[in-house]
Amino acid sequence: MLWPVTVLGAVAGLALASIPGALLGGLLGQVLDRRMRLSNWAALRERLGGKAAPRDDELLFILLGRLAKCEGRVLQVHIQQTRAEMQRLGLDAEAQRRAIAAFARGKTGRDNLRAPLRRQRAHSDALLRACWRMAWVDGRVGQAERELILLWGKWLDVPAAAQQVLSDAYAPRQQGPLASTLGSGYQQALTLLGVAIDAEPAQIKKAYRRLLSRHHPDKLAGSGATPERVREATERTRELHQAYDLIRQRQGFR
Incomplete structure (x- = not known):
């Protein structure tokens, strides 16, 4: 983990007051890094640009928003699946409002998600299951969807073989007792x-x-x-x- 303000503080302190200054600057920089949760240069760039890094409770819905939009158009089933995830998590009204905003934010595709995902390795299974559910909700997984989830899995340290197992768990069956239940009527x-x-x-x-x-x-x-x-x-x-x-x-x- 690289603390950017710590590095900047140490360098500035060294230039101003030699080694004692570097130690003091690094210490103050680390306090700021921890308080603002700046674990890499990308997070610092986002903060300087006025855009905060995704919160942990927003990350799932940012992922879902990006998946829903990555094939071009957000479908009604994507919105319904997002609502189902909110219901599954038992979100209250305020948390649902934040989740909807995070979903919309994810659709823009502007967030660098590598650092936020690396912080969530302990929750990798739940995050990736939700992603595969979203990808399969329309009955197929597009190339862009698959590539995104595999990349996120890589950042979460989940092997490709384990990802395939998760994908298969949510893939539609080719035939069986439920296959023709709905029809079009x-x-x-x-x-x-x-x-x-x-x-x-x-x-x-x-x-x-x-x-x-x-x-x-x-x-x-x-x-x-x-x-x-x-x-x-x-x-x-x-x-x-x-x-x-x-x-x-x-x-x-x-």
């Missing part, structure tokens, strides 16, 4: 959510969120479930997103 979407055709938007939203919580693959991923069960849960979550989006568009609510 409005009535099938209503049936999947378990709501009547005359249900109010509030009822539909409640049913959707309840089913998302019940079938979320994260509940299985850490419980020793087989990859097949995790894949089934991922597929059902994707179908729920699609069903809800179809009903929402047909009925004209947000």
Whole structure:
């Protein structure tokens, strides 16, 4: 780890007052580095430019925003997946507001994420699982999405083989009992959510969120479930997103 203000303080102190000055300048610089969380030159450049480095609680949603935008256009399923992640984490209203802002920030692609990710190595599995869920939410992973997640995994010290296991856990199955549940029909979407055709938007939203919580693959991923069960849960979550989006568009609510 390179503390930039520490280095600058030591150099300035050396020029002004020789070795005692270097020691004092380095000490004061380290205090500033720690207080402002400046662990590298990129973080210092961001701070000098008036743009703070991402906070730890913003990082996940910055990653999701960048993934959603990297193939060109943010889809409704990307937004729904982001909401599902907020629900999974149990964020309160203020935390949700910050998460939405972080998602929008991620879409710009302007943040240097190497240093923030290196600070999160202890949480690498949770971060990368969320990234692969976002990448697969539309049923495919584009080249740009894959390259981004593999790069982030490298910064998190996660081997490529482990990344492939995570990707496979959330990839859609080619066939099976859930593969044709949704189809393209409005009535099938209503049936999947378990709501009547005359249900109010509030009822539909409640049913959707309840089913998302019940079938979320994260509940299985850490419980020793087989990859097949995790894949089934991922597929059902994707179908729920699609069903809800179809009903929402047909009925004209947000």
